[in-house]
Amino acid sequence: MKKTYLILFSLMVLGIGNVFGQRPQSQYDKEKLESARVAFITNRLDLKPEQAEKFWPEFNKFSEEKNNLMDQLSQLNRASDGTISEGEASKMLDQKFALQQKILDREKAFMGEITKIIRPTQAIKLSSVNREFTRHVYRMNQKRNKD
Numbered sequence: 305m306k307k308t309y310l311i312l313f314s315l316m317v318l319g320i321g322n323v324f325g326q327r328p329q330s331q332y333d334k335e336k337l338e339s340a341r342v343a344f345i346t347n348r349l350d351l352k353p354e355q356a357e358k359f360w361p362e363f364n365k366f367s368e369e370k371n372n373l374m375d376q377l378s379q380l381n382r383a384s385d386g387t388i389s390e391g392e393a394s395k396m397l398d399q400k401f402a403l404q405q406k407i408l409d410r411e412k413a414f415m416g417e418i419t420k421i422i423r424p425t426q427a428i429k430l431s432s433v434n435r436e437f438t439r440h441v442y443r444m445n446q447k448r449n450k451d
Contacts, residue, residue, distance in 0.1 A: 341437050348433040349426045358421045363430075366414040370407060377403045 346356050377400065384396050419427050 337441070340441075341434075344437045344440070345430070345433050348436070349422065349429055351422065351426070355422050355426075359418060362414070362418055362421065366410065369410055373403055373407050373410070377407075 342360065345351075351359060380396060380400055380403065384393065388396070415427055418430075
């Protein structure tokens, strides 16, 4: 089974190279990138097929919710770049902390949900594996841009 994941991952990584090699830098094939991410994380966490089947819908739901909250936080940060009053700044700080708390609360709930699906040792690795994939894609893109 592990060989299957390794082969799938290798194909996806090669696909990412093609995605970035064939398109302008600002565009990429989201489906191929997402497929590569799924293969990478599945392989690194050593998810069994029955785990992966239940894990990915939960992970995707969590990622979407977290991204929405992060977008709100980003909008709030951009809004604070202009000239604002002390009162507005105080309100924005409260909003910022509320959003950060929502993100933390959602992550706690997510971890509670997925540890029913995957082992806690797999769950604890998830954040670092996800960041590792992002760094991997970034390095591949940087290398392609140098060539």
